[in-house]
Amino acid sequence: MGKSFFELDEPDEKEPEQEPMSARLAAIGKTPLLPAIDTAMMDAAASPFGFTSREPGSKQELDLEPRKRGRYRNTARAKAGKEKPKFIALNCPPALYDRFVGFADRNGGLTYNEALAKLLEMAGC
């Protein structure tokens, strides 16, 4: 403790001496890894904040519950009304296929007809 002008005790401003960095690092022990959590649960927790799969072809299982009836109320399928669906099949290069599947995944796991409808909307068709 130092003495001030008025001879009153004052705390010294010296910072307490720290251990050397190497000793502090050595003292940081093992941190337990988190218990095994299903990756689908991790993905479901992060999905509302925009964290989606960026790897083409790795469609994520983001839903924890099975899809319910009525889910397609606002989808392309519903918009098409009760018309009998038509079938499209096409061969395409693998890279194009991956881009298309990746697009569907990145947009919240769209079905392929939803993804096609979205692309057409984006193109103004």
Next chain:
Amino acid sequence: MPIIAVSNPKGGAGKSTTTLLLSTYLAEQQASVCIIDADPQQELMVDWKRNRATPPKVTIVGGVSEENIVDVLKREADRHQFIFLDLEGTASVLVSRAIMMANYVIIPIQCSRADARQASKAIHAVESGEKLVRNFDPKRRIPYRILLTRTSAPGAPVNSIQRTIEAEIMESGLPRFKNNLAERISYKAVFAKYMTLYEMETLTGKEKVGNLETAELNVVKIADELVTDLGAER
């Protein structure tokens, strides 16, 4: 073996620079350190290792994907004292899975609105991840801190954007490093010369990089805050 994730969904926020500077400093202090390069698009760390004249003191692991990130982390965490995760600059499943496996998250942001906005995504992912992992381990925390990067050097004039963002972070009460990582030529040189700050001390003549001592001190101060936090988490 704390897992330290360095994350901001925005590219160019200073994630790789922060990772390399802190990890090489800890390795200089005799710690066993591993960097997991979890940016499959760029693999800056793998590139840095590949172009070096000698192997680095830190272990660098690449080839990470959404599918294998959890397994790679478990494997390397058993082998090393500290794991740094250099995460890609997007909001991907790889990033969110890695954050949920982490024991500490550093969120670097440059002083810009875009960086701050994207950093909030990382904060939300950490907070929701923490809630999820607490279902399995009620004591588990994922502490995080914001690190301002590419700021003016201490003593130099601070621009109004930096002042505003620093004030907003303080007002919001978000945890942040007291020290910023300043913009310095030597930090760019680490990538350009494929060397650590400490290895560059040996350079002479035209190769010499200036102000290394100040640059090193800046890293030491941030590492000191990090190690204090990690020690407190034990």
